[in-house]
Amino acid sequence: MVTIKDVAKAAGVSPATVSLALNNNDKVNRETRKRVQAVARSLNYIPNARAKALVEKSTKIIGLVIPEIHNPFFSEMAQAIKDYLQDSDYSIILCGTDNNPDLESKYINMFKGGLVDGAIFSCITNVNNEVVHDLARNYLPLVYIDRVAEDEEVIPMIKSNLAEGAYQLTRHLLDLGHRKIAFIGRTDEERFQGYLKGMQEAGCPVIESYIFDQSYTFDQGIAAGKTLLTLPEKPTGVVCFNDEVALGLTQFMVKAGRKIPTDLSVCGIDNTVSRYYNPEITTIDVPKQEMGRTAARLLLKMIKGEKIRAEERFIHFPVTLIKRDSTAPPR
Structure with missing residues (x-):
């Protein structure tokens, strides 16, 4: 496995300079950054995610907790969130609960351990609400989608009618x-x-x-x-x-x-x-895709420490009736 020392040796710089260059730090001049990055690519160097997270105090990962991975509603929403995050440095980790509160509790404990920088919960159940609110107050920013929050000041809520x-x-x-x-x-x-x-x-x-x-x-x-x-x-x-x-x-x-x-x-x-x-x-x-994108946008703002406006703490999306062939007057 290629290490940061291998990249440093090949590029003729110190491991510290490699680290700064791969993170696009301005402390390293532009030509050196490009040269180090090119060497890293040529050697197929993959940075140690754990070490990087410890140094930056950020995993660059967002948790998405949904009740059913196979349900098209949640898969479409997850795709919209993933697509929105493509232009940021963040990725998502998908956590399916199978409508099981105990499994949701397991994910909550994982989040408390520093697995993610923030999370979106889109589960109807309110069984773990007290624990989830503790997670939001004391550990990391959260956003709800179609789940009722006890305190919108703590957890912003994206809701369809x-x-x-x-x-x-x-x-x-x-x-x-x-x-x-x-x-x-x-x-x-x-x-x-x-x-x-x-x-x-x-x-x-x-x-x-x-x-x-x-x-x-x-x-x-x-x-x-x-x-x-x-x-x-x-x-x-x-x-x-x-x-x-x-x-x-x-x-x-x-x-x-x-x-x-x-x-x-x-x-x-x-x-x-x-x-x-x-x-x-x-x-x-x-509007599941728009709801997903809105939740991702709000969560990124919270992770970055930006202020959430009052009108963003509860966003209600309207719904639309679509008449198709499965309904008709009774016989």
Whole structure:
């Protein structure tokens, strides 16, 4: 393995000069910097990241904590964050929790140990909020995406209006003539409140057997579909937690011989894979890429010690209803 001493010997300078030159330090004149950097490239020299982090007191790494790496919503967001960071010296490390608070706690402890210079949390759960706030107050800057902060002065929050999204979907189904509308998602989260608001405004009953709690994956969409088919009085429309649930439900219904939207109108939220299915799924577009870029921009400002303006501590992004072929008037 090529060391800094090998580069110094080949370039005819001291190891200290090599270190300064590779970090573009002005203490080394421009010609010497170029010559040292050229020698380092020719020898395929790779700086010791640990040693560099100790000297600079910076890892140049940002942690991104998400619940599901395979979920297209989070992968699109992660890509936007990575792309934004390309013009900086920072890279991201992806930390998937699988919706497991214990795994999130493990990442938090890793961050406390100096693994990253800052982190973005995009997990709905609030189980570890106290621990996360301790991380933000005493260790490193953090930004939330679609996770509620107890104190926006400590953790700035980037938020999409998911309650409004579920409300728009519910109103869309009601406007089509549906009155028996199910909800597949989480009852402890704002999307359910948006669904309830729409149903209550229309004077429609919320039927207990139409509510599916803790259902936010493709497989849980399939499971909900199996249960729906056993009901004596079936819903004619469904508001789903996200596009994954909507696709799981739709796929199961089609395999079971049901037609979408003739037998059941289905809506999702996110606008990810929904546009690639047949029929294309009616959904709510969430500006995930813009949210990711905004979170990265804010976090870099915090890492650099720049002041965050009051209006940047809570940024609310609007959502948009996209009507597609999976919804129609009931039979």
